[in-house]
Amino acid sequence: EFMRLFRDEAGALLSLPRHTNIARFVTFDAGARPKPILVMELVDGPSLERYLDGATLDMPRVLELLDGVAAGLEAMHKVGVAHLDVKPSNVIVRDPDGILGPKLPDEPVLVDFGLAGRGLRPGCGTASYGAPEVWGHDESGKARPEPVDVYAFGCLAYELLTGRTLFEESNDMATLHAHLQHDGWPEGVGRLTTDPRTQGVAEVIRRSIRRNPDDRESMSSVRGALARLRPGLSTLEWPIRN
Numbered sequence: 260e261f262m263r264l265f266r267d268e269a270g271a272l273l274s275l276p277r278h279t280n281i282a283r284f285v286t287f288d289a290g291a292r293p294k295p296i297l298v299m300e301l302v303d304g305p306s307l308e309r310y311l312d313g314a315t316l317d318m319p320r321v322l323e324l325l326d327g328v329a330a331g332l333e334a335m336h337k338v339g340v341a342h343l344d345v346k347p348s349n350v351i352v353r354d355p356d357g358i359l360g361p362k363l364p365d366e367p368v369l370v371d372f373g374l375a376g377r378g379l380r381p382g383c384g385t386a387s388y389g390a391p392e393v394w395g396h397d398e399s400g401k402a403r404p405e406p407v408d409v410y411a412f413g414c415l416a417y418e419l420l421t422g423r424t425l426f427e428e429s430n431d432m433a434t435l436h437a438h439l440q441h442d443g444w445p446e447g448v449g450r451l452t453t454d455p456r457t458q459g460v461a462e463v464i465r466r467s468i469r470r471n472p473d474d475r476e477s478m479s480s481v482r483g484a485l486a487r488l489r490p491g492l493s494t495l496e497w498p499i500r501n
Contacts, residue, residue, distance in 0.1 A: 262289065262295070265287075265289060265295050267376065267377075267378075268376035269289070269297060271340050271375070271376045271377050272284040272340065272372055272375060272376075274339075275334075275338065276338065278330070279327075279331075279368075280327045280328065280330050280334070280366060280367060280368055281331045281335065281369050282299050282302050282351075282368050282369060282370045282372070283300035284298075284372070285298040285300060286298045297372065297373070299370065299372065302351040302353055302370055303351075303353065304351045304365065304368075305351070305352055306347060306348045306351055306352075307324065307328075307348070307350035307351070307352060307367060307419075308347035308348045310352045316497055317497050318492055318493050318494070318496065319493045321419050321420060322485070322489050322492060322493060324367050325415075325416055325419055325420075326485065326486070327366045327367040328345070328350055328367050328369065329412060329478060329481060329482040329485065331367070331368070331369040332345070332408050332478045333479050333482055335375075335408075336408070336477070336479075339377055340376060340377060340404075341377070341404035341405050342369055342372065342374070342375050342408050342411075343375055343376070343379065343380075343383065343384065343404055343408065344371065344373070344374045344385060345369070345388060345408055345411035345412055346385050346387070346388045346411065346415065348371075349369065349370055350368065350370070351370050352365055352366070352367055353365055353366055353367075376404070377404065378402075378404060379392065379393070379402045379404045379407060381393060381395050382394070384407070384411075386435055386438075387424050387425070387426065388414045388415065389407075389410075390407045391438055391439050392406075392407065392472055393407060394435050394438065394439065396439050396470075397472065398471040398472070399471055399472045399473045401473070405477070406472035406473075406475045408478065409481060410467060410468050410472075410475065412467060412478065412481065413463075413466075413481075414468065416460075416467070417447060417448065417464050420492075420497075420498065420499050421447065421451075421498050421499045421500075421501055425445060425447055425448075425468075426438070441468075441470070442469060442470045442471075443466070443468055443469045443470070443474075444465060445468075448461050448465055448468075449461075450501040451499070453501075456491065456492075456495060457492075457499060457501070459488045459492075460485070460492060463481060463484045463488065466480075466484075
């Protein structure tokens with residue numbers, strides 16, 4: 260069963276397009292020992308998690324980073340593949356100085372496709388970014404993978420814009436409980452609605468993290484909404500205090 264799943268998911272990764280914001284899939288070896296391997300492009304640079312800690316950021320740069328992650332997910336979803344573990348540590352901000360040949364911009368690149376594929380495996384995810392269906396609560400009854408990425412992106416967007424994780428609980432079980440209880444308006448997102456300048460982005464996040472996967476927007480819609488809000492958001496100081 261493991262080998263069947265491995266071959267299915269590796270085949271799905273072969274369908275990924277070449278894209279600036281997606282690490283290139285090189286090959287896989289189902290016969291490798293002690294276990295099969297996936298071979299991905301090496302992307303030089305810090306993870307988004309480390310980048311946020313060490314970089315001097317402003318709102319325009321944060322919005323560029325979000326758009327890059329959204330663009331990568333949008334391209335994956337167009338070929339029916341989801342990442343399924345979107346979080347800051349699985350995004351590398353490419354270091355253009357480490358590349359031979361034509362220079363590439365220091366854009367965010369999605370990496371670590373160990374859970375990626377065309378199917379959702381419940382229980383496989385990260386507490387702070389996992390949609391309710393990852394933890395076995397799927398109100399749609401369809402178990403589709405793409406809405407899981409949209410939900411995680413909504414959590415990531417909140418974190419990048421405010422500098423705080425969506426839920427700051429004391430342990431993973433409390434965090435999972437928080438994900439299962441809200442329906443798009445957790446306290447932090449609600450606070451964004453009190454300022455007219457951030458009401459629009461609060462609504463985008465809300466539409467990304469609805470409890471029922473059928474109620475979430477597509478990645479393309481979320482990306483388009485953020486693009487429309489970008490001129491106004493770019494004038495704000497980063498991080499948004501809420």
